[in-house]
Amino acid sequence: MDYLKEAFGPWDWVLILVVTAMGTSMAYVHNARMKALILGLPLPFTFATLAVGMQVNSFNLSGLLLTWFFTIMVRQLHQKWKWNIFLSIILSVSFFCIAASIGTRFVPETELAFWGLIIFISISALLVVKFQKLEAEPGHKTPMPLYIKVPVIFMVVLGVILLKQELKGFVTMFPMVGVIAAYESRKSLSTMAAEIPKMILLFIPLVIIIHVSYDRLGLIGSMLAGWSVFLCILIPVTLKRIARIKSSQELA
Known part of the structure; x- marks a missing residue:
C-alpha cells in the first residue's frame, strides 16, 4: 500500500479520469472516423508526461x-489473420511493453536522436497518408458495459503508473485508450489505423514546442505552450474533418 501511495500522484488520478472519459465516450460514437479522432487526442500523453515529470525526448x-x-499489429492479427480480438490486444500490448523496456536501455536520450526521430516519424507519416488505400468501413456502436469498462481502464492505467519509472518516457505513449478503442472499433480497425498517421502529423508540433521550451518554461509551462500551438492547428483541422464526415453522410 505504501508503494501505491508513493506511485500515485495528483496527475496520475487526473490521468485515470481522462482515460476513463475518453474510453467511455468512444463506445457511444457510431462513426468509425469520429472514434479515431477521439483516439488521436493527446490527452493521455499530456497527463502521463506530467505524472512522469520528465522532459519530452x-x-x-x-x-x-x-x-x-x-x-497496425492489432489490425493485422484480428482483421487480417482472424485472431481473437482479446488475444490480438494482449499480444500487441505485450510487444509494446517488451520493446519499450528494451528501448529504455538502447535508445539514446540525445538531441540528435530526438530530431532524427522527428524527421523519420514525420516523413513516414506523410508517406503513409499520401499512399495508403482507405477502406470504407461501416459505423457501429459496440459498447463494453460500464461495470466492465471502468475496472478494465483502471487496471490498465494502474499498470502504466506502476511501470512509469521502468519505462520512463515510453510510458507516456502507452495505448491506454487504444486498448479499449481496439476492442470497441474491432469492426473498423483499418479506419482507426488510417487515422493514426494523420494525428501523428498534428502531434509532432506539440512535441517539438514542449521539448524546445522545457528549459525556459519547465514541464507545465512548456506543456501549456505546446497545447496553445497544438489547438490552433487541431481545431480548424478537426472542424474541417467533421464537416467532411457530415457531408458524406457517415456521421450518425
Whole structure:
C-alpha cells in the first residue's frame, strides 16, 4: 500500500479520469472516423508526461512509433489473420511493453536522436497518408458495459503508473485508450489505423514546442505552450474533418 501511495500522484488520478472519459465516450460514437479522432487526442500523453515529470525526448517519440505499431499489429492479427480480438490486444500490448523496456536501455536520450526521430516519424507519416488505400468501413456502436469498462481502464492505467519509472518516457505513449478503442472499433480497425498517421502529423508540433521550451518554461509551462500551438492547428483541422464526415453522410 505504501508503494501505491508513493506511485500515485495528483496527475496520475487526473490521468485515470481522462482515460476513463475518453474510453467511455468512444463506445457511444457510431462513426468509425469520429472514434479515431477521439483516439488521436493527446490527452493521455499530456497527463502521463506530467505524472512522469520528465522532459519530452527521444523516449516519447520512440513510444509514439510503438503506439502506431500497436494499432497496425492489432489490425493485422484480428482483421487480417482472424485472431481473437482479446488475444490480438494482449499480444500487441505485450510487444509494446517488451520493446519499450528494451528501448529504455538502447535508445539514446540525445538531441540528435530526438530530431532524427522527428524527421523519420514525420516523413513516414506523410508517406503513409499520401499512399495508403482507405477502406470504407461501416459505423457501429459496440459498447463494453460500464461495470466492465471502468475496472478494465483502471487496471490498465494502474499498470502504466506502476511501470512509469521502468519505462520512463515510453510510458507516456502507452495505448491506454487504444486498448479499449481496439476492442470497441474491432469492426473498423483499418479506419482507426488510417487515422493514426494523420494525428501523428498534428502531434509532432506539440512535441517539438514542449521539448524546445522545457528549459525556459519547465514541464507545465512548456506543456501549456505546446497545447496553445497544438489547438490552433487541431481545431480548424478537426472542424474541417467533421464537416467532411457530415457531408458524406457517415456521421450518425
